Amino acid sequence: MEIVNGILQKTVPGRPKSITVEKHIDLDYDLGNLLALDANDVTNPLLKSDRNEFFLQLARDNTQLLLNEIWDLPTEKVDEALMVKLPVPKLRLPRMKPIPKPKPLTKWQKFAKEKGITKKKKSKLLWDEQLKKWIPTYGFKRTRAEREKNWVMEVPTNSDPMEDQFSKKMNNKSENVAKNELQRLRNIAKAKKVKVPRVGVLNADVSSAKDLQVAVTVAKASTASLGQFQNKLPKEKEARGVSAITPGASRKRKLAPISAALEKDEQLIIVDSILSKRPKLDVTKVVSKHSPVPRQEMTETSSRPKVEKRKKQSSSKLKKKPKTVRNQRQTRKGGRKRR
Numbered sequence: 001m002e003i004v005n006g007i008l009q010k011t012v013p014g015r016p017k018s019i020t021v022e023k024h025i026d027l028d029y030d031l032g033n034l035l036a037l038d039a040n041d042v043t044n045p046l047l048k049s050d051r052n053e054f055f056l057q058l059a060r061d062n063t064q065l066l067l068n069e070i071w072d073l074p075t076e077k078v079d080e081a082l083m084v085k086l087p088v089p090k091l092r093l094p095r096m097k098p099i100p101k102p103k104p105l106t107k108w109q110k111f112a113k114e115k116g117i118t119k120k121k122k123s124k125l126l127w128d129e130q131l132k133k134w135i136p137t138y139g140f141k142r143t144r145a146e147r148e149k150n151w152v153m154e155v156p157t158n159s160d161p162m163e164d165q166f167s168k169k170m171n172n173k174s175e176n177v178a179k180n181e182l183q184r185l186r187n188i189a190k191a192k193k194v195k196v197p198r199v200g201v202l203n204a205d206v207s208s209a210k211d212l213q214v215a216v217t218v219a220k221a222s223t224a225s226l227g228q229f230q231n232k233l234p235k236e237k238e239a240r241g242v243s244a245i246t247p248g249a250s251r252k253r254k255l256a257p258i259s260a261a262l263e264k265d266e267q268l269i270i271v272d273s274i275l276s277k278r279p280k281l282d283v284t285k286v287v288s289k290h291s292p293v294p295r296q297e298m299t300e301t302s303s304r305p306k307v308e309k310r311k312k313q314s315s316s317k318l319k320k321k322p323k324t325v326r327n328q329r330q331t332r333k334g335g336r337k338r339r
Helices: 002-011 051-071 107-115 140-149 165-191 209-220 260-276 283-290 295-318
Strands: 028-030 035-037 075-078 081-084 125-128 133-136
Touching (some): 133 140
Antiparallel strands (some): 028 035, 075 081, 125 133
16 A cells, blocks of 8 residues: 555645545445445535535545455466456346357367367568568568569479469469358358358358249240250249340330320310210111011022122122233334334
8 A cells, every 4th residue: 555655645646645534434446346335424525515526525435445346356477467356246137148159169269179289479570581680470571582482483394384373373262262261151151050061152142943943045035046045944934033134135115204184185086086986886776686587688698699799709809910021112203113
């Protein structure tokens, strides 16, 4: 406590307040939660005159008592800093969210745990015998040092001599990065208990039968002939409502909206035309349908159109076109024809 008093006298300008606070009833401390409960009665004339000043002094005194109890606990020095070991908390405070579960181990972490492989901390710099200098193990200076070191590359005997080995090395590196990223995504899917296919990448949105039908329809229409020569599979159905994404599909244009007054006039014109016209009633046709007809009349009526057809045929045969005379000399109306 003497050390704390000395520090306060040096740092706080003017007259520092005392670290000893007197209370009628001692505070109830829960040092594990850094909590202090004050059960004393609040009877002070300052509460009525200046409430803010009263609560400020009360908070300062209680905080001072809590810090005094904390500094009485055993301490230790960690990285040139003085640390206090807090005891187990007495009160169990409610949490807004549940305690986060530990992350599941990946394949490599499980393998390393089984084999007893520990991760060693690598230094940032590494000595290179070829360049005779310290090279960083990662970062842009690492790539610059690699270029200085591998400025020439040997062409393998089995490969093409005209092939660029530098670009090939870069492609292999990008493939390894993509492979590692895929493995990372597989580990995440495995932790969330999602089935992962052995080949390819997992799609979060599983395609339904309707989506596959749309995909087949659009793929068939995406050929050069717009799907005219594509054979259909048995029991295959074309998807509907995909004209917007299907190439070559006829799209119906939406008509412009009609005003209410114009639509009303058009409807009134249609109603007037219906009401003004009288229905034409064919009496003979109605009677012939609903009344029995004798056989003689039926034969007469049935024979009449045949006679009319014959007459029409005969009249068409009599009317013949005039024959054209071949090799007939055409003479001019204005004079003699010159030979």
